[in-house]
Amino acid sequence: MIKVGIIGSTGYAGQQLVWLLHRHRETKIVFLSSYNYAGLPFSNVYPEYYQFIQDLCIDIHTVEKKLSSIDLLFIALPHGKSFAITKKALDLGVKVIDLGADFRLKNTTTYKKWYGLNHELPEFLSTSVYGLPEINKKDIKKANLIANPGCYPTASILALAPLLKHKIIDPNSIIIDAKSGVSGAGRKANVATLFAECNESIKAYGVGCHRHTPEIEQEVSNIYGQDILLSFTPHLIPMNRGILATCYGSLVEKISQEDLYKIYEDFYKDGYFIRIRKEIPQTKWVKGTNLCDIGICIDERTDRVIIVSAIDNLIKGAAGQAIQNMNIMFDIEETEGLKFISMTP
Amino acid sequence: MIKVGIIGSTGYAGQQLVWLLHRHRETKIVFLSSYNYAGLPFSNVYPEYYQFIQDLCIDIHTVEKKLSSIDLLFIALPHGKSFAITKKALDLGVKVIDLGADFRLKNTTTYKKWYGLNHELPEFLSTSVYGLPEINKKDIKKANLIANPGCYPTASILALAPLLKHKIIDPNSIIIDAKSGVSGAGRKANVATLFAECNESIKAYGVGCHRHTPEIEQEVSNIYGQDILLSFTPHLIPMNRGILATCYGSLVEKISQEDLYKIYEDFYKDGYFIRIRKEIPQTKWVKGTNLCDIGICIDERTDRVIIVSAIDNLIKGAAGQAIQNMNIMFDIEETEGLKFISMTP
Amino acid sequence: MIKVGIIGSTGYAGQQLVWLLHRHRETKIVFLSSYNYAGLPFSNVYPEYYQFIQDLCIDIHTVEKKLSSIDLLFIALPHGKSFAITKKALDLGVKVIDLGADFRLKNTTTYKKWYGLNHELPEFLSTSVYGLPEINKKDIKKANLIANPGCYPTASILALAPLLKHKIIDPNSIIIDAKSGVSGAGRKANVATLFAECNESIKAYGVGCHRHTPEIEQEVSNIYGQDILLSFTPHLIPMNRGILATCYGSLVEKISQEDLYKIYEDFYKDGYFIRIRKEIPQTKWVKGTNLCDIGICIDERTDRVIIVSAIDNLIKGAAGQAIQNMNIMFDIEETEGLKFISMTP
Amino acid sequence: MIKVGIIGSTGYAGQQLVWLLHRHRETKIVFLSSYNYAGLPFSNVYPEYYQFIQDLCIDIHTVEKKLSSIDLLFIALPHGKSFAITKKALDLGVKVIDLGADFRLKNTTTYKKWYGLNHELPEFLSTSVYGLPEINKKDIKKANLIANPGCYPTASILALAPLLKHKIIDPNSIIIDAKSGVSGAGRKANVATLFAECNESIKAYGVGCHRHTPEIEQEVSNIYGQDILLSFTPHLIPMNRGILATCYGSLVEKISQEDLYKIYEDFYKDGYFIRIRKEIPQTKWVKGTNLCDIGICIDERTDRVIIVSAIDNLIKGAAGQAIQNMNIMFDIEETEGLKFISMTP
Known part of the structure; x- marks a missing residue:
């Protein structure tokens, strides 16, 4: 079982990750964190999950203490917010999939121009991989840091x-x-x-x-x-x-x-x-x-x-693609947890 | 594996049945039938299913020929349309779950009054079971004909x-x-x-x-x-x-x-x-x-x-409840194929 | 021409008042006020009005200075916020139509119980009129303070x-x-x-x-x-x-x-x-x-x-009814500015 | 007063015409016609109009009898359906505004290619005017037949x-x-x-x-x-x-x-x-x-x-533009009946 943590679990993309991971057969959610709802049960924020997800949302300080107990960290934060925790995770040997924008652009000048911020971890840009599996599967397999596409x-x-x-x-x-x-x-x-x-x-x-x-x-x-x-x-x-x-x-x-x-x-x-x-x-x-x-x-x-x-x-535009990347990184069947048809209407 | 057929598979409730059965681990869909779309691939009517469901929709005559090859027939037709095929199926020993209204009312006078039709199979009403599992589970277990609730x-x-x-x-x-x-x-x-x-x-x-x-x-x-x-x-x-x-x-x-x-x-x-x-x-x-x-x-x-x-x-108001009834009738885990959380938003 | 001012003009009900008054033939809008958007053109908040309404939103202090220049004040504020300005307006002989809840309940104990606030102007409750014209038209005719219904x-x-x-x-x-x-x-x-x-x-x-x-x-x-x-x-x-x-x-x-x-x-x-x-x-x-x-x-x-x-x-639930009340109070045709059919679809 | 008739009054564009004409100060609706609802009150089809529009919808034969009593005929029919009645109207000296597609394309080969029909009135195409007033106002002024734009x-x-x-x-x-x-x-x-x-x-x-x-x-x-x-x-x-x-x-x-x-x-x-x-x-x-x-x-x-x-x-894409064309053709203020702001939200 892959032990995972999610930062930003109460945004729409983060929550979708929780939904997908809940039905994934090879993962275990170790923690869910939330800036706005730390201390509350996740199912208070999303009452859909009542009786399915019992976890309390934890804050970022608690995340740091638990980092070493996971294999993979998903980050679903606004741009500019993921630098510090990404570095800590990678230093501990925890793989990272960032659903935000901070590692997508390889050129820090372009990042600065479009996002108005200095890039704080340029040294990671040469090894981070743009996680679009249909294009970059080989590199994803070997990556420790995935920039999940927009x-x-x-x-x-x-x-x-x-x-x-x-x-x-x-x-x-x-x-x-x-x-x-x-x-x-x-x-x-x-x-x-x-x-x-x-x-x-x-x-x-x-x-x-x-x-x-x-x-x-x-x-x-x-x-x-x-x-x-x-x-x-x-x-x-x-x-x-x-x-x-x-x-x-x-x-x-x-x-x-x-x-x-x-x-x-x-x-x-x-x-x-x-x-x-x-x-x-x-x-x-x-x-x-x-x-x-x-x-x-x-x-x-x-x-x-x-x-x-x-x-x-x-899903394909955020959390599903993140799971697909995880599956590839951890050498699981690429489609695990993701084989479903649209429910209509 | 329970072999099932679906009549009225291209209506919304019928289609939802197909969706649910596709992910049910103990069933095999033997046929899908449709009045309006007989002869067409199911995935032409619902392009969501492309590459997942390859079946052609068959017509009612072909259904009759295939009836003996199934264990369970789901019927999702307007009221008044299910009498003949229900009788044929039951006579062959095929169990029936009718998602329509024809076997819900035990009193044929009431049926006539509210639906404007004579009931054509009053003799089945004493053994048919109103399929609300949280109320009638015991009877559902033994039933051959389920009136799936509205x-x-x-x-x-x-x-x-x-x-x-x-x-x-x-x-x-x-x-x-x-x-x-x-x-x-x-x-x-x-x-x-x-x-x-x-x-x-x-x-x-x-x-x-x-x-x-x-x-x-x-x-x-x-x-x-x-x-x-x-x-x-x-x-x-x-x-x-x-x-x-x-x-x-x-x-x-x-x-x-x-x-x-x-x-x-x-x-x-x-x-x-x-x-x-x-x-x-x-x-x-x-x-x-x-x-x-x-x-x-x-x-x-x-x-x-x-x-x-x-x-x-x-789902709980139609196709999901029908699957729940099926699970009970065939002594499968009641929740098989039905354990999922709402996808939000 | 009736000279009117609107407090709370950028909420949905206030804005609807502006829309209705713009096409009313017997009124002139003297000012629009807004808590959040004071100093901005009204058409910045609602770009629909570009080239039709040129007014800047004013703040409450400016409202107080302009109070004596109007005949009628519409107030569209959350409950508890209209007491002070209502008193000032009435003292100056300006009629008031309050679209909020502060003068609807005649019993101040009931007000306290349901709204959690002390009523600050109980002396006005005996003469204020609940402005539902189809029931209270006679009293509305003579009123200086209308509590516009919820x-x-x-x-x-x-x-x-x-x-x-x-x-x-x-x-x-x-x-x-x-x-x-x-x-x-x-x-x-x-x-x-x-x-x-x-x-x-x-x-x-x-x-x-x-x-x-x-x-x-x-x-x-x-x-x-x-x-x-x-x-x-x-x-x-x-x-x-x-x-x-x-x-x-x-x-x-x-x-x-x-x-x-x-x-x-x-x-x-x-x-x-x-x-x-x-x-x-x-x-x-x-x-x-x-x-x-x-x-x-x-x-x-x-x-x-x-x-x-x-x-x-x-409209009938807020701004339209307020206009209807105004028409009655100022002895204009009751339907002035309000005779229109629903635009469909 | 301009006397007008509307063919196809119960479609969405036709109905929008009725709405606009009802508030236009210089027109009188002489008849409303409908293929599907002939014989029924217009307000049965659109209950929004109850007590405002009392007219019965008439059929096309009755239209022909009443043609000579109007000044202007609006036609809101599917393409290919307006040729015959347009000819009759123009022959009687009744002006026509066609909200359909039949007179928009000047080239009959292009019409045939895209609509799959032979054009039945090519002789009218040289004098019909594409009714986009901001571009063609001068020609609209003199036109007897307007092709109202899509x-x-x-x-x-x-x-x-x-x-x-x-x-x-x-x-x-x-x-x-x-x-x-x-x-x-x-x-x-x-x-x-x-x-x-x-x-x-x-x-x-x-x-x-x-x-x-x-x-x-x-x-x-x-x-x-x-x-x-x-x-x-x-x-x-x-x-x-x-x-x-x-x-x-x-x-x-x-x-x-x-x-x-x-x-x-x-x-x-x-x-x-x-x-x-x-x-x-x-x-x-x-x-x-x-x-x-x-x-x-x-x-x-x-x-x-x-x-x-x-x-x-x-409106600007159909009925409102038709009214704007009418205003120009009949030398009324171009904005008559059309000066209103969007109701929001």
């Missing part, structure tokens, strides 16, 4: 990777128009995410300046082999869960829908969680799962390709 | 049973004000359940005349030992899933909240799926589960008791 | 008044099961009213202890002529606007649906905003309007009557 | 027109990623638009092949002065109303955000309903209004411009 980057990179690997599109033509449910904004009290503010409306936000942009650029540049700048526009949708990324690129040369479909099928042939669809996917097809559904459309009129990917932002 | 009756009867068993309230004082998500209305094309018709509104319907009324009355009368008439008012809520039943009764004599809590705890001490809560439950606490959460409030000002129960209408 | 009480009292006036039901049998959209919870940052917390769920709250209970009891007792205690249970519904009140009472003697319909029609024959419906109403029928739709059902099986009323909680 | 084209063309007029972007670089509420799909019984199918999900549809594509292309080509092909991807959002169009184009040369803002302000200086915003708009800012809000973002990293426009699909 939700939008997961959907976007998975949609674009085969196009870039095979140089099918002009790298300067990429536009990602993404849509997310409101749980992506987290569980903090905030007027802008009140029910009556979000319901019956849609908005774009962070236009031209969302922090997931450099993360996507870093990864697609790696795949393409050359620096790429792209446009990324997120939107807020009145639903709890789900991300749909509609990605556009200009074809370098003609390709048929069938050939492109085969390229995607082949690229993801070992990716249990990737389903290349004959239809354009909807977020409900993957809601509550670790799946990423991808649909392909060649628009012959404009010589563009349109790729639509759908994920659950809290 | 969604509203499940929430209502579970809320009221301890009050009536212990004669805590005046049986003439019962009012059930229930609220359901829209999936309760089924998956047929219908203007009244279009998104733009249901969203941003709430309505009462079937006021004074909903067909679940006599079903609730029959069961609470059995528990109380005397005929009870009650008021039941369902409402349609703009959400996919969930039923909340707010039940009112006048106390026969004073009782404290604590004592009543103990009575409920004791009444349901063997009921894994019943959680007696210290707070008033919300439907999201049980969404996607087979749980029924129950909250209790003694209103000392008015000498009334208010019981609020919450279920998922498609 | 949203739930408006729906509940309008539903019950004819039954009580004509002593059709047992006054001890009243149960009000009410459902409200989330805007009723106000616009403050709060985890419990986040989109992802409210969406896809329904809950009861304040069971047996909601503060609108004594308000309803006071008014229906006045109508009936004797003290009444009743059960009132509010529920939170995942929609922005609307209240549906499902009200139950036991008939004292048999009455037909037709006769009861006539009693309601007659009782409200001068009530432009009350529509007695032949069907059970839905909240969308009145969304965005000052209407109250009422449906009637005699349940002959149980000798109960079930009345369902629907209002828009922010 | 909802997506309205949002898209208004967003793009200044860019194209001033040749700011590469005409081959245009991508429109649009999002619509479910009312855009109409009010017909349909599984795909059931509440439980649309809620909690988002999908793209008609990718690369939506019929509004050639309509947008025709109009932006006219503005630019040269044929343009573009990518247009619509998405379905779980809300009742609203369209957000996120439009991307590559800058031909550098331009500052401020300069572009001025260009937009200037281009729409006579457009009462166009608000150029300093922020990126949300659909709720314009919900229930005839406004189009436009936000501008220069993305200097990628040398792209991103324009986001927001409209109400049933």
Whole structure:
């Protein structure tokens, strides 16, 4: 059994981790920690768990005392908050999966520019691994520190990777128009995410300046082999869960829908969680799962390709992917605890 | 392995059965049938299941040919449609769980009055069992034909049973004000359940005349030992899933909240799926589960008791309860395939 | 032109007042005040109003300086916050309509018990008028201080008044099961009213202890002529606007649906905003309007009557009713600025 | 008073016309017609209108008899259905505003290709006017037949027109990623638009092949002065109303955000309903209004411009724009009946 601890267990992503770990057959949760709810039973914060999870949430000081008793630490904190505890854990030989943004960008100048903070652990960036298993599985296997990808980057990179690997599109033509449910904004009290503010409306936000942009650029540049700048526009949708990324690129040369479909099928042939669809996917097809559904459309009129990917932002976009990374790191079946179909409607 | 077939597998309740059976360790689905989608892959109707369920939907004639190869038939059809196939199955020694309304009412006159149809199999009513396991487990064990309870009756009867068993309230004082998500209305094309018709509104319907009324009355009368008439008012809520039943009764004599809590705890001490809560439950606490959460409030000002129960209408209110019944009938662990926590948010 | 000021203009009810007054032909808004947004343009808080409302929000000190320049002050503050400014306004001869709870309960002991505060202006309670025009129009005409009714009480009292006036039901049998959209919870940052917390769920709250209970009891007792205690249970519904009140009472003697319909029609024959419906109403029928739709059902099986009323909680349940009261107080056509149909869907 | 008739009055767009005309001071509704509900009171279909609209819906034969008594006919029918009645009306000297698609495309080959029908009245296409007032006001003034724009084209063309007029972007670089509420799909019984199918999900549809594509292309080509092909991807959002169009184009040369803002302000200086915003708009800012809000973002990293426009699909995207066209055609104040602010929340 892998002994794990979770920091930030009462945010939406942290809580989703608890849910997934509860049904994982090879793990044991040693502690749950929470900044706002330390000292309270976890099931007071999430009454869904009553009679299933008995744990009290502990504070960060208690976490430090228990660090040496675990094999793996999950961190689900806002950016800038995970440096100190990550260092302590790694120094003790505890592996770390950080669901936050602090180890995703390899370039500390880029980190400073987009997040407005100095990076406090640049020495870890050379060995930390960007935890997108369908792209980086080999490195994940050997990693001690995983930067778990952002939700939008997961959907976007998975949609674009085969196009870039095979140089099918002009790298300067990429536009990602993404849509997310409101749980992506987290569980903090905030007027802008009140029910009556979000319901019956849609908005774009962070236009031209969302922090997931450099993360996507870093990864697609790696795949393409050359620096790429792209446009990324997120939107807020009145639903709890789900991300749909509609990605556009200009074809370098003609390709048929069938050939492109085969390229995607082949690229993801070992990716249990990737389903290349004959239809354009909807977020409900993957809601509550670790799946990423991808649909392909060649628009012959404009010589563009349109790729639509759908994920659950809290699972494949956060906690599920973290479990998948854990499974790989600890040499468990990659799909353990993650093989489920969306519950509909 | 229990070999099962499902008739009406493409309705919401039928589909939920498929979902649950897919993860049940002791069953094998032999066939899925559908009136509207016969001949099509099940995953065309529900693309969520792509790569998980490969079955084609079959028609009723093919069902009849395959009947002898199964141990158990689930029927999820509108009322009046299950008589013929039920008889055929039982005659072949195949057990039947009917998720529809045809075997719930023991009195054929009552059936005729509320459903407007003659009952075609009155001879089966003496041996069919109303499949509410927390009340009728012993009979369910021995039954060949289960009338799986309606969604509203499940929430209502579970809320009221301890009050009536212990004669805590005046049986003439019962009012059930229930609220359901829209999936309760089924998956047929219908203007009244279009998104733009249901969203941003709430309505009462079937006021004074909903067909679940006599079903609730029959069961609470059995528990109380005397005929009870009650008021039941369902409402349609703009959400996919969930039923909340707010039940009112006048106390026969004073009782404290604590004592009543103990009575409920004791009444349901063997009921894994019943959680007696210290707070008033919300439907999201049980969404996607087979749980029924129950909250209790003694209103000392008015000498009334208010019981609020919450279920998922498609699981504890339909398919999950059907699986629970199956487990009992086939002497499997009652909770097999049903032990999961609500995924939130 | 009536010169008006609004305190608390950036809450949902206050903002709805601004919307309604903007299209009212006989008023001029002299100032808008806000605690949280003083100094900012109103259209920064509500970008909907850009180019329509140019006003800056002022603070309470500036309000005091401008008090003498207005004829009428609307106050939309939390309970306990309106005493001082109300006194100042009335002393200056400015009429006041308080949308909060501070002058609704005539009994200061009851106020203390339910709101946990000492009433600071008991001397005003004998002349203040409970501003439900369909019941108290004569007194409203002459009032200087109006206690604008709560949203739930408006729906509940309008539903019950004819039954009580004509002593059709047992006054001890009243149960009000009410459902409200989330805007009723106000616009403050709060985890419990986040989109992802409210969406896809329904809950009861304040069971047996909601503060609108004594308000309803006071008014229906006045109508009936004797003290009444009743059960009132509010529920939170995942929609922005609307209240549906499902009200139950036991008939004292048999009455037909037709006769009861006539009693309601007659009782409200001068009530432009009350529509007695032949069907059970839905909240969308009145969304965005000052209407109250009422449906009637005699349940002959149980000798109960079930009345369902629907209002828009922010209009007939708050700002619209305040305008209606203003119209009456200032001898304008009662319907001025309020004659509109619900925009659907 | 302008005497008007409405064909297709019980669809969502038709009904919105009724709502708007009811409050328009210069029109009189002579008849409402409906295919599905002929013979029924309009307020049976939309109970919101009870006591406000008393009309019975008439059938198409009765329409023909009454045609000569009106000045203007609004047609809100599916494509292919308006040819015959349009001809009859125009022959009688009755002006026509067609909210459907039949007269929007000037090229009958394009019509055939995208709609799969032969155009039955090609001789009317040279004089019919595409009724987007902010672009074509002069021609609308003199027109007898108006092709009222589609909802997506309205949002898209208004967003793009200044860019194209001033040749700011590469005409081959245009991508429109649009999002619509479910009312855009109409009010017909349909599984795909059931509440439980649309809620909690988002999908793209008609990718690369939506019929509004050639309509947008025709109009932006006219503005630019040269044929343009573009990518247009619509998405379905779980809300009742609203369209957000996120439009991307590559800058031909550098331009500052401020300069572009001025260009937009200037281009729409006579457009009462166009608000150029300093922020990126949300659909709720314009919900229930005839406004189009436009936000501008220069993305200097990628040398792209991103324009986001927001409209109400049933008002500026359908019925409100039709009224605006009527006002212009009949030389009434352009804003008559259309000057209102969004009701929020």
